[in-house]
Amino acid sequence: MPLRPSIVERLARARGDLRMGVPVVLTGEGQAMLCVAVEALSVERLAALRVQGAVELALTARRAETLKARAYDGDLARIAVPADVGTEWLRALADPADDLRVPLKGPLRSLREGTAVLHRAALQLVKSAHLLPAALLVAVPHGLTLAGENGLTLLPLSEILPELTRSSPLHDVVHARLPMQAAAAGRLHVFRPEDGGEEHYAIEVGRPDRSLPVLARLHSACFTGDVLGSLKCDCGPQLKAALAQMGAAGAGVLLYLNQEGRGIGLANKMRAYSLQDQGFDTVEANHRLGFEDDERDFRIGAGILRQMGFSAVRLLTNNPKKLAMMESCGLTVTERVPLHVGQTEQNAAYLATKAAKSGHLL
Ligand SMILES: Nc1nc2c(ncn2[C@@H]2O[C@H](COP(=O)(O)OP(=O)(O)OP(=O)(O)O)[C@@H](O)[C@H]2O)c(=O)[nH]1
Numbered sequence: 001m002p003l004r005p006s007i008v009e010r011l012a013r014a015r016g017d018l019r020m021g022v023p024v025v026l027t028g029e030g031q032a033m034l035c036v037a038v039e040a041l042s043v044e045r046l047a048a049l050r051v052q053g054a055v056e057l058a059l060t061a062r063r064a065e066t067l068k069a070r071a072y073d074g075d076l077a078r079i080a081v082p083a084d085v086g087t088e089w090l091r092a093l094a095d096p097a098d099d100l101r102v103p104l105k106g107p108l109r110s111l112r113e114g115t116a117v118l119h120r121a122a123l124q125l126v127k128s129a130h131l132l133p134a135a136l137l138v139a140v141p142h143g144l145t146l147a148g149e150n151g152l153t154l155l156p157l158s159e160i161l162p163e164l165t166r167s168s169p170l171h172d173v174v175h176a177r178l179p180m181q182a183a184a185a186g187r188l189h190v191f192r193p194e195d196g197g198e199e200h201y202a203i204e205v206g207r208p209d210r211s212l213p214v215l216a217r218l219h220s221a222c223f224t225g226d227v228l229g230s231l232k233c234d235c236g237p238q239l240k241a242a243l244a245q246m247g248a249a250g251a252g253v254l255l256y257l258n259q260e261g262r263g264i265g266l267a268n269k270m271r272a273y274s275l276q277d278q279g280f281d282t283v284e285a286n287h288r289l290g291f292e293d294d295e296r297d298f299r300i301g302a303g304i305l306r307q308m309g310f311s312a313v314r315l316l317t318n319n320p321k322k323l324a325m326m327e328s329c330g331l332t333v334t335e336r337v338p339l340h341v342g343q344t345e346q347n348a349a350y351l352a353t354k355a356a357k358s359g360h361l362l
C-alpha cells in the first residue's frame with residue numbers, strides 16, 4: 001500500500017476537517033471549490049475564504065423551502081452570500097432554532113447559472129459528518145495548488161461520489177461473551193467499518209441456527225431513549241423487550257446500529273427536539289433542519305446479518321422500510337414480529353406521526 005492516503009482515508013479525514021471548521025477542496029467538472037461547514041465556521045475562516053473569491057451557501061431544498069429561497073437545482077439551493085454579512089447571518093440560515101422569532105431572513109438570492117455538482121457533494125459530506133446540512137463554497141482557479149500549499153484535503157468528485165453512495169465494508173473486530181439480565185448466553189460483536197465511520201454492534205443471544213430464520217431486531221441508537229429512559233420515544237422499551245423476547249426464545253440477534261437520531265446524529269436530534277418544543281412534529285422538525293425524515297442506511301444491518309451467516313429473519317419491527325431493505329439486500333423476511341411497547345402520554349403524538357407520515361404499522 002502506498003504511503004499516500006486512499007480516497008476512503010481522505011474522506012474520513014475530510015469529515016474531521018469539516019467538523020473542525022477546516023476547509024476541504026472539491027474538484028470536478030473543470031471546477032475547484034473550497035468548502036467549509038457553516039456550523040463550524042469561524043470569523044477568521046470566513047475572512048480567509050473571502051480573500052479567495054465570492055462565497056456561496058449551499059442548503060438542501062428542504063431547508064430552502066422553510067426559508068422561502070428558490071432551489072433551482074432541485075434538491076438544493078445555492079445562495080449568494082453578500083460581502084457584508086457575518087457568521088451569525090450564515091448560522092441563522094443553517095440553523096432553524098430562531099426561525100419563528102426571526103421569520104424573515106434575507107432577501108436571499110439563489111444562483112441558477114453553472115453547475116451544482118460540487119455543492120451537492122459538499123452537502124452529502126457535511127451530512128455524513130453529522131453537521132447541519134449547510135456548506136459554504138468558494139470557486140478557486142487552482143484547487144490542486146491551493147490544497148497542496150495549504151495542506152488541505154483534496155477530494156476529486158469522480159473518486160468521492162462512488163464512496164459517498166456505497167456502504168463501507170464492516171469487520172467483526174472482536175466478540176466476547178456478555179451475560180445479560182435478559183439472556184445469560186449473550187455475545188457481543190463489534191463491527192468496524194473500513195471508512196473510519198461509526199462502529200456497530202451485534203448482540204447474539206444463544207447460538208442461533210444459521211439454517212433457520214433468526215429472530216432479529218435492527219435497533220438504531222437512541223441515547224435519550226435507550227440510556228436515559230426518555231419518554232419522548234419508545235426506543236428504550238423496544239430495546240429491552242426485544243432482548244427479553246430473544247432471551248425467552250433462547251436465540252436471536254439484536255443489531256445495535258449507531259445511527260443516532262435516524263442518522264442525523266445526537267446534536268441534530270436535539271435541535272429537532274427543540275423544534276418539536278416549538279410545535280413541529282418529528283418529520284417537520286427534520287425537514288426544517290434540512291434533512292430527510294430518515295437519513296439511515298439500512299443496508300448496514302443487512303450486511304452484518306449476512307456476514308454473521310444469517311440469510312432469513314423473523315424481524316421485530318413496525319417499520320415497513322426495514323422489511324423492504326432486508327429483502328432488497330437479499331435477506332428473506334419470513335415474518336414481521338410486531339414490537340409495540342413503551343407507549344406513553346408523551347410519545348403518543350410521536351408514534352401517531354410515524355404511523356401517519358412514515359408508514360409505521362400499528
Ligand atoms: N431525528 C429524529 N430521530 C428520532 C426522534 N425520535 C427518535 N429518533 C431516533 O429514531 C430512531 C428510532 O429507531 P428504531 O427504534 O430503529 O425505529 P423505527 O424506524 O421506528 O422502527 P421500529 O422501531 O423497528 O419499528 C433512533 O435512531 C432514535 O434516536 C426524533 O424526533 N427525531
Ligand SMILES: [Zn+2]
Nearest residue numbers: 222225233235
Ligand atoms: Zn428513541
